[in-house]
């Protein structure tokens with residue numbers, strides 16, 4: 001741990017409170033967890049994941065947040081503006097303890113240039129999705145979503161399994177690092193390229209990636225051997241995707257599936273231009289940011305052109321939510337959107353049922369608490385074979401990072417039901433301490449992002465961002481413990497608005513009522529958003545579950 005994080009980021013565990021109640025304690029522990037060196041990508045810079053997604057604006061603001069949470073009463077609410085605590089208001093017990101707004105810019109000005117200007121003046125930070133809203137749980141938080149995406153791809157294109165196929169991707173960062181494991185969990189072979197060797201090492205340490213190489217020839221040889229033997233294998237290849245993909249084409253190597261999760265949403269701090277070492281990149285980023293961004297965008301265009309060529313030569317190709325197609329298009333690659341985004345291609349039907357990356361964290365810090373919740377899922381949702389398989393596989397293959405946590409995609413009805421089960425387990429003493437429940441902002445009813453979650457909506461409402469705003473408001477009214485409203489997550493400034501929600505199950509009756517409300521309205525917004533857009537599955541779900549939509553035809 002660096003000296004900056006050493007004294008400040010504290011791993012609070014156990015049942016002793018450092019605050020005036022479990023709701024506040026949950027805020028404190030989750031903020032610390034976001035910056036735990038086992039969880040965050042660059043904790044010394046307050047960067048959690050996703051380019052420069054931060055947990056607090058600066059260390060001074062971080063200290064002020066911690067101090068404020070420690071003194072926060074159970075009928076007070078702290079407001080956080082782009083990573084800085086700005087006020088504590090007296091509210092009431094059922095109100096959120098924290099309200100967060102991150103990186104929001106008036107639409108006509110909402111671009112990276114304005115953001116960087118504000119950032120440099122110390123007026124703003126980039127909150128990404130779960131970085132600034134304190135519910136990031138490391139790569140484990142995305143791994144089921146990535147697994148589900150590859151499973152659906154396998155179903156649609158490869159008879160239900162990735163066995164005997166090779167997937168090529170790039171980016172082994174906080175989120176992208178889940179890709180190799182998700183591919184091998186589906187039985188396939190993965191070559192995952194990253195320009196930063198330390199990222200590959202980290203994925204190997206945590207068993208998300210199997211082997212590492214600097215040689216493209218070796219990567220291809222290993223991949224083809226494993227493919228022919230029908231073995232699952234993931235290979236981390238040190239290199240720049242904008243160099244490696246054209247090189248693969250030159251060697252006539254075309255993978256079966258192809259995607260990318262470099263931090264292309266952020267051309268300055270996320271993507272590394274081709275033919276540039278990491279050291280050079282760091283220097284030019286500082287000395288000539290304008291030139292860096294230019295080179296970065298040109299490389300993304302080359303990268304996307306290579307993806308298009310591989311697609312035309314047979315690779316099943318999709319965009320994995322980093323906005324790389326948009327940058328390429330702006331750089332003159334007219335056909336950049338010829339390959340689809342992962343949401344319309346593989347995920348949307350799940351959103352229609354209010355399903356999305358639901359997660360929970362054991363505040364005790366004891367892995368046994370999570371194993372007990374796993375048992376509860378296997379017992380209470382025994383008829384859901386897909387879900388139970390996931391839980392068994394997660395237990396076996398996924399290492400905890402920071403506070404023990406679990407993720408699974410639950411939908412409308414299931415979330416409220418499981419929330420009550422968790423609260424009961426806390427109340428009965430079966431679990432050592434309360435559980436915190438949250439989700440990614442990448443969820444069914446919480447995000448407007450026309451190149452990602454709301455790409456190609458049936459009614460053309462891709463850019464309508466009333467939905468995440470309504471989502472945040474209704475979750476706050478329902479009594480979530482903290483609610484956040486962000487801009488620019490996933491795909492960068494100007495391209496998304498989204499909201500987050502976290503709620504504590506502390507075993508009390510009051511928490512039970514809050515959980516029932518929030519875990520109904522939150523996935524409910526997903527069903528409603530998609531039913532309103534005309535999706536039959538969502539309309540059917542709304543009718544069957546008795547969701548009162550005044551203008552839904554009966």
Ligand code: NAD
Pocket residue numbers: 041049050051052142145170171172173174175176177193194195196199239240241242261262263264265266270271272273274320321322323342442489490491
């Ligand atoms: P990160 O910043 O932690 O990691 C990005 C990685 O890309 C780094 O390891 C970096 O070294 C590597 N990289 C950058 N340029 C490269 C290049 N030219 N060639 C090879 N490697 C390069 O980001 P993350 O949290 O892993 O997120 C990655 C992207 O995926 C972001 O744009 C993010 O918004 C998006 N995302 C997608 C989903 C999803 O479910 N699809 C979810 C969250 C985030």
